[in-house]
Amino acid sequence: MKNVTLVIGASTNPNRYSNIAIKRLIDREVAVVALGLRKGKVFSVxxxxxxxxxxxxxxxxxxxxxKRQEEYYSYIxxxxxxxxxxxxxxxxxxFVKLLKENNIEAEVACTLVLLSTNQY
Known part of the structure; x- marks a missing residue:
């Protein structure tokens, strides 16, 4: 897989935005992997x-x-x-500052909006 999106905070609950994002990424044929508190599956992911x-x-x-992101700083x-x-x-x-110091772009946005407006 190339150009993969990692969804962190993924949920099997269909009402959660992370779940909806995984489905929309799949619909757009974006390669997706997911990390959450519990194992599960959203469609094929x-x-x-x-x-x-x-x-x-x-x-x-x-x-x-x-607060929950702190344990993921080094990992990401x-x-x-x-x-x-x-x-x-x-x-x-x-975290935005740390990312920029490591030459990683930080974007405060909504994945769902970016997808729906073809800006992803």
């Missing part, structure tokens, strides 16, 4: 409950509040994605 050394991560889209930076999207409720200027 398995949700992992452990941090893995994913390859070819282009975009990380966050569905975690800023280590994946060296091109960008990290901070969805509504996940805005975190401390």
């Amino acid at each position: 398995s949700i992992d409950d452990e941090k893995k050394e994913y390859k070819n991560i282009d975009t990380v889209t966050l569905y975690l509040n800023p 930076i280590g994946l060296q994605p091109r960008r990290v999207i901070f969805n509504p409720g996940s805005e975190n200027m401390e």
Whole structure:
């Protein structure tokens, strides 16, 4: 897989925005991997409950509040994605600064809006 999107904060609950984002990414034929609190599946995408050394991560889209993100700082930076999207409720200027220091683009936006307006 090339240009993979990693959804962090993924949920099997169809009412959660992370779940909807996974479905819309699949609809757009974007390669997706997912990380959440519990294992599960959203269509063809398995949700992992452990941090893995994913390859070819282009975009990380966050569905975690800023406090919960702290344990992921080093992990995400280590994946060296091109960008990290901070969805509504996940805005975190401390992490944005760290990403920029590591030459990773930080975007405060909504993945669902970006997809629906062809800006993803």
